[in-house]
Amino acid sequence: MLPSSDSVQAQMRKGILEFCVLAHLRCGPSYGREIAGVLSRDPSLLTSEGTLYPLLARLRKQGWVETSRQASELGPPRRYYTLTADGAAALEAFTTAWGPFSRSVTTILEKPR
Amino acid sequence: MTSQRHRTSGPHQELIDAYLADLKHALSGLEASERDDVVASVREHIDTALSEYDRDPTAHEVETLLGQLGSVEQIARDAADGADRSDRAPQDTASRDGWIPVALAGLSLVLFWFPFVAVPLALGSGIAAAISIRSARDPAKRRYRIAITLSVATLLILFLLGLGLVAGRSSSGPIGEQPIESVPAPTG
Numbered sequence: 001m002l003p004s005s006d007s008v009q010a011q012m013r014k015g016i017l018e019f020c021v022l023a024h025l026r027c028g029p030s031y032g033r034e035i036a037g038v039l040s041r042d043p044s045l046l047t048s049e050g051t052l053y054p055l056l057a058r059l060r061k062q063g064w065v066e067t068s069r070q071a072s073e074l075g076p077p078r079r080y081y082t083l084t085a086d087g088a089a090a091l092e093a094f095t096t097a098w099g100p101f102s103r104s105v106t107t108i109l110e111k112p113r
Numbered sequence: 114m115t116s117q118r119h120r121t122s123g124p125h126q127e128l129i130d131a132y133l134a135d136l137k138h139a140l141s142g143l144e145a146s147e148r149d150d151v152v153a154s155v156r157e158h159i160d161t162a163l164s165e166y167d168r169d170p171t172a173h174e175v176e177t178l179l180g181q182l183g184s185v186e187q188i189a190r191d192a193a194d195g196a197d198r199s200d201r202a203p204q205d206t207a208s209r210d211g212w213i214p215v216a217l218a219g220l221s222l223v224l225f226w227f228p229f230v231a232v233p234l235a236l237g238s239g240i241a242a243a244i245s246i247r248s249a250r251d252p253a254k255r256r257y258r259i260a261i262t263l264s265v266a267t268l269l270i271l272f273l274l275g276l277g278l279v280a281g282r283s284s285s286g287p288i289g290e291q292p293i294e295s296v297p298a299p300t301g
Contacts, residue, residue: 014194014195031161032154032157032158032161033157033158033161033162036158040181047183048181048182048183048184048187048188048191049158049181049182049183050136050155050158050182050183050185050187050188051183051187051188051191051192053151053154053155053158053188054140054143054147054151054188054191054192054195054196055191055195056154057147057150057151057154058147058195058196060150061147072161072164074164074165075160075161075163075164075165076157076160076161076164078157078161079154079157
């Protein structure tokens with residue numbers, strides 16, 4: 001069975017999306033719907049907003065983010081996610097690895113025989 | 114008033130409740146705490162989205178919102194995939210961790226007859242295991258527990274032996290302090 005571009009993207013998202021979430025949180029605390037809104041602007045990153053929440057639960061379990069509940073002027077209180085020191089270190093490790101990795105993939109994909 | 118606005122009623126709320134119930138059921142493979150966490154977060158997402166309307170959302174708008182969240186099967190599949198990966202990754206190192214303290218603590222138990230070697234070995238391996246166990250996961254955590262048990266056993270044996278030696282010496286009394294029987298002076 002030949003893979004579709006959607007299934008290839010879905011495979012590539014695994015293990016990468018969590019670092020996109022951490023990268024977003026580097027700018028400051030954010031709540032679920034806001035994170036989902038930012039990531040789903042690019043459909044190649046997040047196709048179903050609901051899939052973000054198991055990922056956030058895992059990040060919290062791993063100690064890479066922590067949560068706090070804050071009142072909102074509009075709507076219910078919101079659970080804000082904040083990057084922890086471990087999360088920042090994990091993001092740093094990913095960022096260091098990602099540059100050479102993505103360059104290598106691009107090079108081999110574009111390299112003429 | 115704004116705090117009430119996010120709540121829909123009637124058929125819309127039933128739609129949302131049915132979606133969340135289906136989601137909870139689809140996530141039954143996760144740990145209960147993680148599943149409840151995900152369902153509560155999705156509920157909050159929906160409530161937040163609905164609070165952005167300055168009127169009651171239509172059924173179509175609620176359906177669109179649930180459509181953007183994705184099917185419960187898709188969310189459950191992603192959750193299961195992620196749980197598998199996060200369980201696998203730490204086990205790669207966890208499968209190797211913990212053997213060295215077990216070996217050193219076991220050696221200290223074997224060498225208990227040589228206390229100058231056994232005590233530092235037992236203390237070192239026991240303390241190292243006690244520090245590492247906090248951040249360890251199974252099966253490494255089990256090994257650290259074994260190492261701590263072996264270290265404590267060694268130290269306990271040495272302590273009891275020491276007590277036995279001290280008790281033995283004190284009951285026989287110090288050498289050279291045997292009571293001297295008085296010999297009666299010869300008469301006549």
